[in-house]
Amino acid sequence: MDQNFNSPLLENAIAELAKLPGIGQKTALRLALHILRQEKGMAHDLGNAIIAMRDNIRYCKRCHNISDSEICPICNDHRRHDKVICVVENVKDVLTIESTHVHQGLYHVLGGLISPLDGISPSDLEIGSLEERVEKERIEEVILALSPTMEGDTTNFYIFRKLSHLPVKVTMLARGLSIGNELEYTDELTLGRSIQNRMPFTDSFNKKN
């Protein structure tokens, strides 16, 4: 489709919207036309919310989670176990793990995964600060809670090596059958791994932790 709207204003808004991930030219056009149909206040609220967020957002100095204070409420919660750190890719994963109510310790947000293809190297991530923190705070256990993907495994291995000189236990999330999924629909790789990593039978897995 020819993107000649005779309006640099519209063309510019479409170009900026299309820079967002998962939003192509057609979707950007649809969003722009929607914004044009709304009250002016809606465009101002949206535009200003984006700018204000980017300009003023802060991160917890300790775990790098998003926080409006210097230290985030999770790090400040003295009922939590402060010798166990759960390492996650991003702030979304903190929420996902919190929603399980199983992890009682703190977090460390890496800000991404090592991915040479996307040009993300270990120095772009909060791995140095993790090492420092494990040493300084005398952390007893680091739980690697990264996605079971190529990038996640690479990052797991890199962090494991980085922490190997420290007296800390490094664990990772269990991999195996998804609860509630039929055996026949489990992919072969996961099924094979779950046989290799089979575990002693216990009925505690049916109880809430």
Place this chain on the structure above:
Amino acid sequence: MDQNFNSPLLENAIAELAKLPGIGQKTALRLALHILRQEKGMAHDLGNAIIAMRDNIRYCKRCHNISDSEICPICNDHRRHDKVICVVENVKDVLTIESTHVHQGLYHVLGGLISPLDGISPSDLEIGSLEERVEKERIEEVILALSPTMEGDTTNFYIFRKLSHLPVKVTMLARGLSIGNELEYTDELTLGRSIQNRMPFTDSFNKKN
């Protein structure tokens, strides 16, 4: 997912993004996290482009197409046939029809379709101005180029009735088989209509207009 990020800035940006059509809470969160990873300039460019577009965009006084001048370049093009108006739903459809290079006349952008379910009544659309324009400019043909949907057909019928007292020919886009599609994959409604509306054989349909 619990949307408690401990950051009103992030929560507000997510809420505003999620107001856009087709963007839910999860996508809004993904977009917001993407914006946070980019340079500040990117958030400013995006936010300001949205605001500037909404504040300063103008519409052609004659056909209601988007235009940065009082009268759009199509209406101003004296090589076009100014007694034939193609009625379309929105500015995107102007582009789509222009890309066929078949329509030599002008346009009239309604700004939507009649849709009682969405609360859009004829008075919300540029139908009154169409009637006025047909009379004043002594238009000879109005081509209804609306989508073949319930809303499109309702709007077609409403406009047809509105213009019935004027000496203007009202036509609509042909409905039938899509060129290049296999007969067996054409839906039954379209196939049935294309039998009812069968037309004399001519090989001009294989030639460019």
